[in-house]
Amino acid sequence: MKAYKSMISSSDTVHGISPRVSSYEEVRERRTRRTTGILGKAAVFLILLLYAVCLMLPFYVLFVTSITPYQELMGSMSFIWWPQEVTWEAFVPFISTDNILADDIGVPILHGFLNTLWSTLLTTTVSLFVSGLAAYCYSKIRFKGKEVLFMFQLATMMIPMATMTVPSLLWYETLGWTHSWFPIIIPGLFGGATTIFFLRSYMASVPNETLEAAKIDGLGPFRIFLKIVFPQAIPAFIAQFIFAFVGGYNNYMGPLLYLSDDPQNYTLQLVVTELRTFYNQPGQVCASCLIALVPLIIVYVIFQRFFIEGISIGGGKE
Amino acid sequence: MxxxxxxxxxxxxxxxxxxxxxxxxxxxxxxxxxxxxxxxxxxxxxxxxxxMFTTMEYYDLSTMTWNEFETFKIVFSDQDLYKSLLVTVMLASSQFISLTVALFISFLLSKKPRGRKIFQILYFIPYICSSVATAYMWMTMFDPNYGIINTFLVGLFGEGARVNWSSDAAAYAIAIIITIVWQASGYGIVMYKAAFDAVNPSLYEASEIDGASAWKKFWRITFPSIAPTTFFLLMTGIIAGMQTFDIARLFAVSFFPDAWTGTAGPGNIGLTTVMFIYNKGTLYFNIPEASVASWILFVIILTLSLINYRLRKRWVNV
Missing domain, CATH: 1.20.5 (Single alpha-helices involved in coiled-coils or other helix-helix interfaces)
Structure with missing residues (x-):
């Protein structure tokens, strides 16, 4: 209010549109605002820094514990910020063939990583492709019964199938699929309702004129999808890919139910949990966690823009 | 013709x-x-x-026989079920803590402090960490002897403040909640950040002319603008929280090597409903009983989803 008043009074001066003459009050107010501004900024920065340190602390603990000798750790009654003698021994069973399961899985972390990678990439890619095609049809092709089918597809989103994970064992046992990759992979190949819904709303922005022109040029629907719709919806696909990939990489319950009885089938997360039976020293547990975490964190840091954008656009539209 | x-x-x-x-x-x-x-x-x-209406051997559908609601009688007289539902609600309500933390931190981030970008990248890292690694790293943090949490507590309040996180029920529950909050708040921060960025800046300008205080500005402009995001995060968070399994089971298995019996912490304080279902289905091979509990959870979550859907629809229309 004060600033507003002084502005009026300053424009009343002889020069009319001359440089504003600030009143005493205004100068004082501005000065106090600036000092609280700087103090406030520093406080904000410090709180954010403190929070970041708290969040990152577990990673430091993980690292230090993994390089601390077992004896030193067991004899200590407080946290060891840095070991007297650094040892990398805890990593050995996981990154070499010097382990009890070597006959089955060779280098455990590598074996688990490859299993996780192929299974996750396969389901994620196929699922995205199938969902993308369905989304394209729902958004750009006219066909009888479209509204009814889409309503049905939407309704499936409401069904909390996650609660049925354990009872589903019955169905997969009947199919003879337990103790195999099928329950992890096959259901995922048919696409997902949430993905379809999200991709569909994104594809709505692809101009119909372009598609009509392509149709006149004689392009079939599949090629229109591949050459026109897909390239324009790539950000949406990346967002969904990241969701699905992180979910698959970190999946614990699925592999636990179906893959944990055969070391050959261990995924990365199972390597960490199952090898704990044999290597349960704190350093070894921390070492295996650390190696399992690093690949995804590196990918995240490189592509963090896509992660964060993907999460914020993906989540908001669900 | x-x-x-x-x-x-x-x-x-x-x-x-x-x-x-x-x-x-x-x-x-x-x-x-x-x-x-x-x-x-x-x-x-x-x-x-x-x-649910049958008795069967192992997972063999052909051995199903009608049992006159016997399964329901057994499950509904099982005190563990009610306890697990309470535990699940308690863990799901830790969402309120995650959300408050996320709201506060992203509010500070919206003040555009130095290093904002890097903070944001760091804050999201816990969210992409697997529950396996998360559970194990926090177990190390909570170790009674060499754990960093106890080291801080002892340093601040003396030896009497040393907590045995795995033998005291309340402490065990707090440990699980801290772990879940650590992992979950990153998602809220990203979503809130997008919501803060989307607040119409002219509203702030208008209120500044009216001389509104920062406090008033937050409650009158910012808070209503981000209300849909809050609601979305709360509902999805509670729905996810109702299905807590990974952290609860990993804590149970790691702190108590005999957890194959299905126990989960002192006085079963870490027994979530999904863990109850998992124990019934895989440790006792009793899918009918697991199904009854699954359907209870199914109905609860379906109801929450429908409420979420209805209210969101109304919100968008308003």
Missing amino acids: ERIAAGRLTLDLHRKKKFSGEKAFAYVCVSLPLIGFILFSLVPLAISFIS
Whole structure:
């Protein structure tokens, strides 16, 4: 209010549109605002820094514990910020063939990583492709019964199938699929309702004129999808890919139910949990966690823009 | 006459050709996800539903026999079920803590402090960490002897403040909640950040002219603008929290090597409903009992989803 008043009074001066003459009050107010501004900024920065340190602390603990000798750790009654003698021994069973399961899985972390990678990439890619095609049809092709089918597809989103994970064992046992990759992979190949819904709303922005022109040029629907719709919806696909990939990489319950009885089938997360039976020293547990975490964190840091954008656009539209 | 008939014939042919192309394509694409839903959601749902009224051996459908609601009687007289529901609600309500932290931190981030970008990248890292690694790293943090948490507590309040996190029920619950909050708040921060960025800046300018204080600005402008995000995060968070399994089970298995019996912490304080279901289904091979508990959870979550859907719809319309 004060600033507003002084502005009026300053424009009343002889020069009319001359440089504003600030009143005493205004100068004082501005000065106090600036000092609280700087103090406030520093406080904000410090709180954010403190929070970041708290969040990152577990990673430091993980690292230090993994390089601390077992004896030193067991004899200590407080946290060891840095070991007297650094040892990398805890990593050995996981990154070499010097382990009890070597006959089955060779280098455990590598074996688990490859299993996780192929299974996750396969389901994620196929699922995205199938969902993308369905989304394209729902958004750009006219066909009888479209509204009814889409309503049905939407309704499936409401069904909390996650609660049925354990009872589903019955169905997969009947199919003879337990103790195999099928329950992890096959259901995922048919696409997902949430993905379809999200991709569909994104594809709505692809101009119909372009598609009509392509149709006149004689392009079939599949090629229109591949050459026109897909390239324009790539950000949406990346967002969904990241969701699905992180979910698959970190999946614990699925592999636990179906893959944990055969070391050959261990995924990365199972390597960490199952090898704990044999290597349960704190350093070894921390070492295996650390190696399992690093690949995804590196990918995240490189592509963090896509992660964060993907999460914020993906989540908001669900 | 003949000419008209011929014209109609070519028209029909044209239509047919169009159908065999684009529309057939659309039906195929759209039906794939629906087939997947029927095969891997509806069928298991139906089987699980039927199994509730039967007794069976192992996972063998052919041994199913009608048992006059015996399964329901057993499950509903199981005190563990009620306890697990309470535990689950308690863990799900830790969402309120995650959300408050996320709101506060992203509010500070919206003040555009130095290093904002890097903070944001760091804050999201816990969210992409697997629950396996998260559980193990926090177990190390909570170790009674060399754990960093106890080191801080002892340093601040003396030796008497040392907590045995795995033998005291309240401490065990707090440990799980801290772990869950650590992992979950990153998602909230990203979503809130997007919401803060989307607040109409002219509203702030208008209120500044009116001389509104920062406090008033937050409650009158910012808070209402981000209310839909808050609601979305709360609902999805509670729905996810109701299905807590990974952290609860990993804590149980790691702190108590004899957890194959299904115990989860002192006085079963870490026994979530999904863990109850998992124990019934895989440790006791009793899918009918697991199904009853699954359907209870199914109904609860379906109700929450419907409320979420309804209210969101109203919100968007307003």
